[in-house]
Amino acid sequence: MAEGLLEISGLQAGYGDVQVLWDISLSVKRGAITCIVGSNGAGKTTLLRTISGLIKPRAGSIKMAGTEIAGASPDDVLGAGVVHVPEGRRLFKGLSVRDNLLLGAYMRRDTVQVNRDLDFVMNTFPILRERSSQDATTLSGGEQQMCAIGRGIMSAPKLLMIDELSLGLAPRLVEVLSEALTEINGTGLSILLVEQDVLTALDLASQGFVIETGRVTITGPSAELAEDARIREAYMGL
Amino acid sequence: MGFAQILANGVVLGTLYACIAIGFSLVWGVLNVINMLHGSFIVLGGYLTYFAWASTGISPVIILPVVAVALFVLGYALQYLFINKVVTAPVLTTLTLTFGLDMILYNLMTVFFTATPRRVSLDYGRIDALGVSMPVDRLIGMGLALVLTGLLFLVLKTSRIGRAIVAVRMDREAAALMGIRVNHIYATTFAIAALMAGAAGAVFAMVFPVTTNLSGVFLGKAFVICVIGGLGGVSGALVGGLALGIIESFAGVIVGPQNAITIGFLIMLFLLIVRPTGLVGVKGYE
Numbered sequence: 001m002a003e004g005l006l007e008i009s010g011l012q013a014g015y016g017d018v019q020v021l022w023d024i025s026l027s028v029k030r031g032a033i034t035c036i037v038g039s040n041g042a043g044k045t046t047l048l049r050t051i052s053g054l055i056k057p058r059a060g061s062i063k064m065a066g067t068e069i070a071g072a073s074p075d076d077v078l079g080a081g082v083v084h085v086p087e088g089r090r091l092f093k094g095l096s097v098r099d100n101l102l103l104g105a106y107m108r109r110d111t112v113q114v115n116r117d118l119d120f121v122m123n124t125f126p127i128l129r130e131r132s133s134q135d136a137t138t139l140s141g142g143e144q145q146m147c148a149i150g151r152g153i154m155s156a157p158k159l160l161m162i163d164e165l166s167l168g169l170a171p172r173l174v175e176v177l178s179e180a181l182t183e184i185n186g187t188g189l190s191i192l193l194v195e196q197d198v199l200t201a202l203d204l205a206s207q208g209f210v211i212e213t214g215r216v217t218i219t220g221p222s223a224e225l226a227e228d229a230r231i232r233e234a235y236m237g238l
Numbered sequence: 239m240g241f242a243q244i245l246a247n248g249v250v251l252g253t254l255y256a257c258i259a260i261g262f263s264l265v266w267g268v269l270n271v272i273n274m275l276h277g278s279f280i281v282l283g284g285y286l287t288y289f290a291w292a293s294t295g296i297s298p299v300i301i302l303p304v305v306a307v308a309l310f311v312l313g314y315a316l317q318y319l320f321i322n323k324v325v326t327a328p329v330l331t332t333l334t335l336t337f338g339l340d341m342i343l344y345n346l347m348t349v350f351f352t353a354t355p356r357r358v359s360l361d362y363g364r365i366d367a368l369g370v371s372m373p374v375d376r377l378i379g380m381g382l383a384l385v386l387t388g389l390l391f392l393v394l395k396t397s398r399i400g401r402a403i404v405a406v407r408m409d410r411e412a413a414a415l416m417g418i419r420v421n422h423i424y425a426t427t428f429a430i431a432a433l434m435a436g437a438a439g440a441v442f443a444m445v446f447p448v449t450t451n452l453s454g455v456f457l458g459k460a461f462v463i464c465v466i467g468g469l470g471g472v473s474g475a476l477v478g479g480l481a482l483g484i485i486e487s488f489a490g491v492i493v494g495p496q497n498a499i500t501i502g503f504l505i506m507l508f509l510l511i512v513r514p515t516g517l518v519g520v521k522g523y524e
Contacts, residue, residue, distance in 0.1 A: 052415060078417040090412035092405045103405050106398065107417035155417065 003066070005030040005190050006051075006082070006159055011060030011070070013050040020046040022214045024060070028159065028192050028207075033185050035193040035205035035222065037235065043214040044194045045087055048163050052084035053077040065158065078107060081158030087167065089148040091136040097128055097147055100136040104154030114154070121150035124180055142173035146180070153184065160184070161192045166200050178204050198235040202226045244487050246370045250380045252483025254445065257383040257438040258456055259463035260390060260475040261431030267469040268407040268427045269325060274336040275316070277457030278343045279432050283309055283439025284448030285347065288356040298358050302382070302440040306433045313432025317425040325424055340453075348450045355447035379445040386437050390430070391472040403427055458499075462506045468516025477518050481505075 004027035011024040020043045028034045038044050049055045051062055053074040062070040064080045072080070083104075091100050101121060105114045122129035125146040131139060136147050145165065152160050165181070166174040174197075181204060185191050195201035202208055202222040210218040210231065218225060225231055262276045283305050290301045316339065324331050362374035394400040405413040406423045414420055442448055459482065467478020482502055489501040509516065 054411060054414065073419075074414040075417040075419055078415070084415050086412060086415060090409055090415075092408045092412065094408060095401065095404055099401055102398075103401055103413075103416045103418075106402060151416075 004028050005065060006192070007061075007063040008051075009061050011047075011050065011057055011062065013046060013055055013057045013060075015046075015055070019058070020214050021050065021057075024211070024214070024216055026209050026216055026219070028190065031185075031188060031190055032207060033181065033191045033193060033205040034207045034209070035195055035201035036209045036211055037195055037198045037201050038211035039235070040196060042211045044211055045163055046214075047211070048084055048086075048161050048192075048194055051077070051082060051161065054084075075107065078155055078157075083152045083155045083157035083160055085148050085152040085160065085162045087163040089141075089144045091139075091144055091147055091151075093135065093137040095136060096133050097136045097139070098132040100147055101128070101150050101154050104151035105156070108156060113156070117154055117156060121153055124183065125150055142169050142177070145169065145173075145177060149177070149180070149184075153189070157189070159190045159192060161194070163194045165193060165195060166197045174200055198231065199226075240369055242369050243371065244491055245484065246372060248484030248487030249480065250372065250376050250483070251487060252480035253380045253383040253387070254438070254442060254479075255459060255463055255483050256387055256476045256479025257434065257441060259460040259467070259479055260387060260472060261434035261438075262457075262460035263464045263467075263469055263471070263475045264434075265428055265431045266464060267471070268403055269321075269332075269424055270329060271321065271325065271332040271336065271428075272329060273428075273431065274333060274340045274457065275343060276431070276435055276460055277453035277455070278340050278347065278450075279309060279313070279435035280439040280442065280456045281448055281450055281453045282343065282347060283436030284443035285351050285356065285439075286436070287440035287443045288358055288448065289351070291358045292356075298360075298440060298444050299378070299382070302437055305440050306437040309436030310429045310433040314425045314429035316432075317428035318421070321428065322421050322424055325421075344450060344453055351450070353450045355449040356443070357447040358444045360444060376445050379441045382441045383438070386434065386441075387472060387476055390434060393430075394472060399423075399426060462502050464516070465506045466509055466516060468518045471518070473518050474516055478516065481517065 006028035009025045012019065012021055014020040024047060036044055036047065046055065050057050053072050053076065057070050060070060061068060064082055067080050069077050069080050092103065101118060108114050127143055128147055128150055131143065136144065139147060149162065165177060178200065181191060193201055193205060202225055205222045208220065208222040208225045209216050218228060218231065258280060262273060265271050265273045286305045286308065287298050287301050290296065291298050320339065321332060321335060324335055360375045364371055364373050365377065394403060402413065402418045402423050405416060405418060406420055410420050439448065463475060463478035463482050466481050468474035485505060486498040486502055489498040493501065
């Protein structure tokens with residue numbers, strides 16, 4: 001089997017005395033959209049926070065394009081090419097849409113390419129160009145998600161991790177965002193999507209992982225997962 | 239004394255006050271640390287400027303940036319080595335730490351520099367215009383204070399480091415996800431505040447005598463200005479500083495200089511009740 005872009009093995013992590021992740025192993029394919037689904041509290045967000053360096057793992061390995069990043073600081077993880085678009089968008093209040101996007105490029109020195117990427121983001125989400133000087137936190141929920149994803153893209157990552165793409169958004173907006181992600185993925189950027197909305201996630205991704213109480217329980221191509229009786233029963237109410 | 243003269247005195251004093259308060263406001267707003275060292279930083283800046291001027295005769299306007307850079311380095315080191323260890327602790331912990339550091343700095347200054355009031359006397363004469371008479375050194379002080387304030391405003395508003403400082407202030411975890419090293423930004427913010435305090439001290443020493451005993455007075459002023467103007471921004475410090483300067487100037491004439499400070503604190507109390515965000519402060523940063 002070919003090496004994936006992101007290879008996680010035997011990962012354990014948690015907060016204080018509470019262990020959340022138990023022996024997580026998974027592989028994210030280069031150039032693909034991969035999704036991690038599971039119910040609330042399964043450990044999906046903790047997994048992303050551990051990958052991006054906000055939490056130090058207790059054991060295990062996280063390899064990004066062959067480089068070990070387990071336990072690295074957030075700026076080193078970003079330097080390795082992994083960006084984390086956090087749950088709830090977390091845009092910076094008091095800063096314009098443009099400044100928020102530029103903060104995504106905080107570590108980059110290649111000004112010319114940064115401006116080109118800014119253009120790309122604003123072409124992908126035209127509303128961000130229209131609102132570029134407006135305080136980012138005054139945007140609607142969907143627009144904020146666009147800004148947050150755009151901010152992620154501005155770091156020129158190899159892997160874009162998005163936590164809860166669809167949370168709190170109208171179905172119509174989720175569709176717009178899904179199309180945009182497919183388009184972004186088409187430029188060669190690998191995407192790791194974490195979702196509670198199993199249908200949306202499996203629809204968008206080619207590969208899926210199901211996490212339950214901190215363990216990976218089901219793995220496979222998303223088309224197969226969508227047909228899996230256990231998933232249909234547990235997450236789709238079918 | 240005419241109205242115009244009192245107002246002019248207030249404005250000159252107010253710009254100096256803004257310069258004094260700005261670093262204190264920045265640290266409070268961004269780090270949520272009440273920096274008890276701030277007053278001593280100002281005195282240190284004033285003393286260093288005085289002794290450099292007295293021993294070399296170089297113009298204090300040239301000495302000022304050197305002193306400011308020295309304070310920047312001192313501020314960065316203090317934050318990185320000490321305050322960063324407890325920066326996320328409740329505000330009382332950081333207050334106690336900076337209070338302790340202040341006692342050390344204050345007493346070191348008293349031992350090495352003594353508490354004798356010292357002033358860089360430039361004697362550039364006075365200017366009389368529109369019924370207002372003003373010593374030229376005060377006008378230079380005001381000009382320097384405005385330039386410093388304007389520079390800081392530009393840095394915070396347009397630079398990459400300025401965006402990072404705002405980002406850390408708003409959401410330190412999200413800032414970390416942007417690759418911003420939060421501890422470095424904390425130390426840089428503290429260092430910028432120390433730089434502004436040092437520069438303010440240098441300006442102050444050109445206008446009024448400076449002594450270690452003023453450290454507490456400066457700290458108190460900074461506190462009042464932050465409450466009046468509002469926290470965390472340059473505009474808050476500028477508005478608060480001007481307001482306090484003008485209030486004290488008029489109060490000094492009406493109720494006597496010895497009571498002017500009391501009036502300033504009374505207005506602060508009043509504002510805390512009716513407008514806790516300050517005159518131009520942002521909601522949520524009371």
